[in-house]
Amino acid sequence: MNSINRFLIIVRIAARNLVQAPRRTLWLALAIAMVTALLVLFQGISEGTRGHLLRSATTLSAGHVNVSGFYKTTPTDVTPLIEDGARARRIVEENTTGAVQIVDRQRGFASLITAGATMQAGVAGVDIEDETILADVLQLAEESEYVDDGRQEVVGDIQGLSRPNTAVIFAGQARRLDARVGDTITLRTQTFRGQANTVDVTVVAVAQDIGLLSNFAIFVPSRVVLDLYDLSDQTTGALLIYLEDIDRSEEVMDTLRAAFLSEDYTLLEHQPEPFFAKFETVSGEDWTGQRLDLTTWEDEISFLTWIVTALDTIAFLLIGILAIIIAVGMMNTMWISVRERTPELGTVRAIGMTRTGVLLLFAVEAFLLGLAASLAGAALGTAVAAAITAAQIPIPSDAVRAILLNDIFVLVVGLKQVLGAVIAMTLVMGLAAFFPAWRASRMQPVEAIHR
Amino acid sequence: MKPVVELASVDKDYPLGKVTVKALRNVDLTFYRGEFTTVAGPSGSGKTTLLNLVGCIDVPTSGEVRVDGQLTSELGDRDLTRLRLEKLGFIFQAFNLIAALDLYQNVEFPLLLQGGMTRKERRTRVLEMIERVDLTPQLRQRPNELSGGQRQRVAIARALVTRPRIVLADEPTANLDSETGRTIIDLMKEINEDQETTFIFSTHDPMVIERAGRIVHLRDGQLVDEDTNSDSGDARGAP
Numbered sequence: 224m225n226s227i228n229r230f231l232i233i234v235r236i237a238a239r240n241l242v243q244a245p246r247r248t249l250w251l252a253l254a255i256a257m258v259t260a261l262l263v264l265f266q267g268i269s270e271g272t273r274g275h276l277l278r279s280a281t282t283l284s285a286g287h288v289n290v291s292g293f294y295k296t297t298p299t300d301v302t303p304l305i306e307d308g309a310r311a312r313r314i315v316e317e318n319t320t321g322a323v324q325i326v327d328r329q330r331g332f333a334s335l336i337t338a339g340a341t342m343q344a345g346v347a348g349v350d351i352e353d354e355t356i357l358a359d360v361l362q363l364a365e366e367s368e369y370v371d372d373g374r375q376e377v378v379g380d381i382q383g384l385s386r387p388n389t390a391v392i393f394a395g396q397a398r399r400l401d402a403r404v405g406d407t408i409t410l411r412t413q414t415f416r417g418q419a420n421t422v423d424v425t426v427v428a429v430a431q432d433i434g435l436l437s438n439f440a441i442f443v444p445s446r447v448v449l450d451l452y453d454l455s456d457q458t459t460g461a462l463l464i465y466l467e468d469i470d471r472s473e474e475v476m477d478t479l480r481a482a483f484l485s486e487d488y489t490l491l492e493h494q495p496e497p498f499f500a501k502f503e504t505v506s507g508e509d510w511t512g513q514r515l516d517l518t519t520w521e522d523e524i525s526f527l528t529w530i531v532t533a534l535d536t537i538a539f540l541l542i543g544i545l546a547i548i549i550a551v552g553m554m555n556t557m558w559i560s561v562r563e564r565t566p567e568l569g570t571v572r573a574i575g576m577t578r579t580g581v582l583l584l585f586a587v588e589a590f591l592l593g594l595a596a597s598l599a600g601a602a603l604g605t606a607v608a609a610a611i612t613a614a615q616i617p618i619p620s621d622a623v624r625a626i627l628l629n630d631i632f633v634l635v636v637g638l639k640q641v642l643g644a645v646i647a648m649t650l651v652m653g654l655a656a657f658f659p660a661w662r663a664s665r666m667q668p669v670e671a672i673h674r
Numbered sequence: 675m676k677p678v679v680e681l682a683s684v685d686k687d688y689p690l691g692k693v694t695v696k697a698l699r700n701v702d703l704t705f706y707r708g709e710f711t712t713v714a715g716p717s718g719s720g721k722t723t724l725l726n727l728v729g730c731i732d733v734p735t736s737g738e739v740r741v742d743g744q745l746t747s748e749l750g751d752r753d754l755t756r757l758r759l760e761k762l763g764f765i766f767q768a769f770n771l772i773a774a775l776d777l778y779q780n781v782e783f784p785l786l787l788q789g790g791m792t793r794k795e796r797r798t799r800v801l802e803m804i805e806r807v808d809l810t811p812q813l814r815q816r817p818n819e820l821s822g823g824q825r826q827r828v829a830i831a832r833a834l835v836t837r838p839r840i841v842l843a844d845e846p847t848a849n850l851d852s853e854t855g856r857t858i859i860d861l862m863k864e865i866n867e868d869q870e871t872t873f874i875f876s877t878h879d880p881m882v883i884e885r886a887g888r889i890v891h892l893r894d895g896q897l898v899d900e901d902t903n904s905d906s907g908d909a910r911g912a913p
């Protein structure tokens with residue numbers, strides 16, 4: 224009770240000291256708030272990009288955990304498939320907890336050919352009845368988004384994929400191929416045995432782009448991929464597992480690795496790389512038969528995570544420099560404040576306040592200012608981030624669009640970012656105040672009083 | 675008679691550029707329990723310096739200072755702080771109240787630092803002390819809303835509220851008109867008699883000197899003379 228009272232007195236004195244120098248306090252608070260707001264905004268960009276990456280990756284090419292396979296009849300002849308899809312699926316189902324959905328995906332790579340243009344893309348073979356998550360996440364584009372004289376309404380339906388020889392493509396692709404719903408696209412590929420093969424598909428829906436990645440993927444019924452590559456019904460390309468809790472990806476992958484090993488499967492060493500990057504390694508290795516490869520969604524987009532890392536690094540450097548400037552300002556302000564209040568400090572020391580008490584007094588002052596200002600800054604940053612995202616501001620530069628993998632600015636600010644920024648700024652302020660406060664606490668009371 | 679403060683061969687030098695100011699020279703002096711002593715002397719004679727040493731807010735260049743039996747040079751900062759808080763009350767020449775706190779809180783402050791009292795006990799003690807210096811109507815005023823004499827009385831209340839053994843007052847009447855000054859000295863005298871508190875003042879004010887039980891004269895940092903006022907006396911038991 225007493226120590227609470229003593230502490231309250233310290234808080235009162237500290238607060239009063241802040242109020243007594245309003246200009247200084249306000250400037251400092253403004254600076255702290257601005258840096259905090261920037262910190263929140265930068266983190267928002269980084270988090271928005273991360274979230275976007277995750278969403279596009281998990282929509283287009285990967286589950287939270289993925290089981291895929293390589294089959295080799297000779298050491299150099301690589302086919303990306305799981306021979307006995309049903310068995311692999313049973314093992315996955317028996318050993319995965321917390322799965323929301325487990326789907327089979329056939330994987331291939333083909334040239335998309337129309338009368339007007341040709342482009343390359345990954346071809347994902349799906350069973351649309353099973354793919355409820357995909358059907359949920361893919362937003363269809365209005366026709367006017369990809370055809371100049373198009374209607375301002377959505378044409379087509381993802382469920383069209385349940386019909387044979389169909390395809391869902393993305394708006395960017397539709398524009399380049401000059402294709403709309405109902406048009407035919409020829410898919411051409413080489414089978415894994417080296418023959419050229421084609422299948423004609425009809426576009427049943429055009430989805431909105433999901434950043435850069437969606438240029439490189441289309442969806443077709445599984446059968447189309449099997450036909451393209453002349454594969455047996457028994458095979459599957461990959462099993463994609465979606466979890467309730469994405470943070471458990473690593474754990475689930477490890478459990479599944481153990482399960483497959485105990486079922487006498489041979490596994491590839493875990494490499495944090497996307498599936499397609501592994502072909503070369505695998506064909507260079509001296510083995511034949513079936514091997515499985517397990518990855519998490521992070522592995523599958525590892526070739527893009529440098530973007531997030533780079534964003535984080537830039538943000539960190541910028542904020543670091545700003546924080547140092549602010550900290551120097553804070554320290555300077557604290558020096559002034561200590562000098563102004565030296566007689567009063569001498570007095571309280573003479574009456575019997577300990578050195579620790581004096582330190583605490585300044586610590587509380589820095590803490591109050593740091594906390595209030597950074598909270599305000601974080602609130603401002605969050606509001607600005609929300610406003611930017613809501614305004615759907617188009618990203619003006621192609622380079623930035625490519626880096627952020629998005630066409631509009633999306634900033635995601637979570638509690639974690641806000642708390643992180645507030646705690647970081649408050650700590651920096653506390654540290655900056657420490658040295659002047661420490662000096663003040665070491666002074667002889669009489670020196671202080673007569674200063 | 676029980677000694678409460680003892681100074682033995684105390685020197686205090688202040689380095690001032692290339693020269694050294696000898697503020698106190700070879701001072702041997704003992705103060706006893708319940709004494710009401712004035713340290714008199716012209717400006718610059720070392721009065722404040724002497725009080726600061728006794729008050730443990732400064733250290734002698736050489737010699738020994740004992741407060742309540744403890745040799746101050748042997749105490750670390752923590753113990754000295756404790757000693758100041760528990761045994762000493764300091765009334766500064768410039769009042770030195772805490773601007774952030776109101777009258778009540780200023781007086782309560784040392785009790786909060788001490789700890790160990792319930793809220794109710796503390797409140798009773800603070801109100802009693804404020805009543806004694808006749809400031810009850812100004813309870814919630816801040817220092818800048820008080821007159822000089824009122825502030826001086828707050829400073830006295832703050833110094834006395836912990837019931838210290840020794841009260842040090844540096845020119846307690848210098849900022850007051852003679853009427854207020856007299857009231858304040860009489861108040862301190864009363865407390866001196868009630869509680870056997872040892873009072874040590876510095877002053878040039880003849881009115882104060884006249885009321886002291888014992889007068890110590892300083893000149894150029896040296897003890898030159900000592901008187902007792904038989905008519906005013908102090909709270910010491912008669913020898």
Ligand SMILES: Nc1ncnc2c1ncn2[C@@H]1O[C@H](COP(=O)(O)OP(=O)(O)OP(=O)(O)O)[C@@H](O)[C@H]1O
Binds near residue numbers: 690697716719721724
């Ligand atoms: N911090 C200091 N630095 C240098 N010299 C000092 C310091 N404090 C006091 N002195 C010198 O020490 C001597 C004694 O000073 P002190 O303040 O003790 O005198 P005083 O008797 O209290 O004077 P006054 O009546 O004017 O208050 C003076 O010559 C003064 O100039």
Ligand SMILES: [Mg+2]
Binds near residue numbers: 721722723844
């Ligand atoms: Mg003086």
